[in-house]
Amino acid sequence: MSGGDDTSPGLFEAPVTSAPEPHYLGHRQRLRDKLLRNGAAGFADYELLELLLALAIPRRDVKPLAKDLLVRFGDFAGVIAASPEDLTAVPGVKETTVAALKLVEGAAVRLLKGRVAERTALAAWDDLMDYCLAAQSRADVEEFRLLFLDTKKRLIADQAMQRGTINHTPVYPREVVKRALELKAHSVIMVHNHPSGDPTPSQADIDTTQQIKQGLATVDIALLDHVVVSPGRYISFRRKNLL
Structure with missing residues (x-):
């Protein structure tokens, strides 16, 4: 009998086989x-x-x-x-x-936000809408956000201001004006979503937009647009002549 540590399979020991890959x-x-x-x-x-x-x-x-x-x-x-x-x-x-x-x-x-960061909002409109759709169109409650722009209409900041219920978000014009002044913005784009899937503006959306537009105008800040988004679709107040 030879000495040493023999690790080979014994006579009655099944050889080790690797399991087949899943x-x-x-x-x-x-x-x-x-x-x-x-x-x-x-x-x-x-x-x-x-x-x-x-x-x-x-x-x-x-x-x-x-x-x-x-x-x-x-x-x-x-x-x-x-x-x-x-x-x-x-x-x-x-x-x-x-x-x-x-x-x-x-x-x-x-990635989508980066595409519009150094370009004017209107020149990069399609990319901007892609970003807004990705950022909030599928949220299950209404979210209101503001895009603050500089003198060349480039994005300074994008901030979620309010989060509401499935069909309502309280928005206060004084808070919008206050934040725009803090950021030294020269114009603003409003964005909110409709979880129902229908981006058609409600009368409350239209009334709130006019109140915010008037509030911003008192401090010489323009409201460029209000966009309502839902999955795969959006409606622009500016393009619908609602501003």
Whole structure:
């Protein structure tokens, strides 16, 4: 009998074999290769969401979860914009998954904001609207925000001023005027969302807009526009001749 530490399988010992890779790993690798080769333009929503979920849940087939989330929230944008409370109500969604989705939402909004940061608001209007839609069109309650502009109509600050209910946000003209003066703004764009999905301005929206316009005019600050957003759509008071 030879000495030493023999680690080879014994006569009655089953040889050690590596477990086969889960079926979804090859699919996931193909998606990654496609993404790196061609970008995300050709991806279906569930494929893009599947890759994102795989970063948060690496040891699980996440395609069924991706499809469940899309059924629940409608599309990719709806998933990443959903509230943490609504997301965790979906079976299989934990805190790490929510963090990954919220990170993507924050990155998207910041990227869109960066496109308008050094350009005049009117020259970058389409990009500005893309930013406003991404930032608040899918909120589940009304949110009122102000875009403060300098003498060249470039963005000084973007601030959420009020958060209300599903169909009402209290806005106080004196607070708008006060903040515009503090920032030395020369003009302002108002933005708020309609969670109902219909961006048509209400009579209350029109009345509030006129009150704020008059208040800003007393200190020589122009109200350039009031934009009402909902998922995928917006209405501009300026373009509708409501200012």
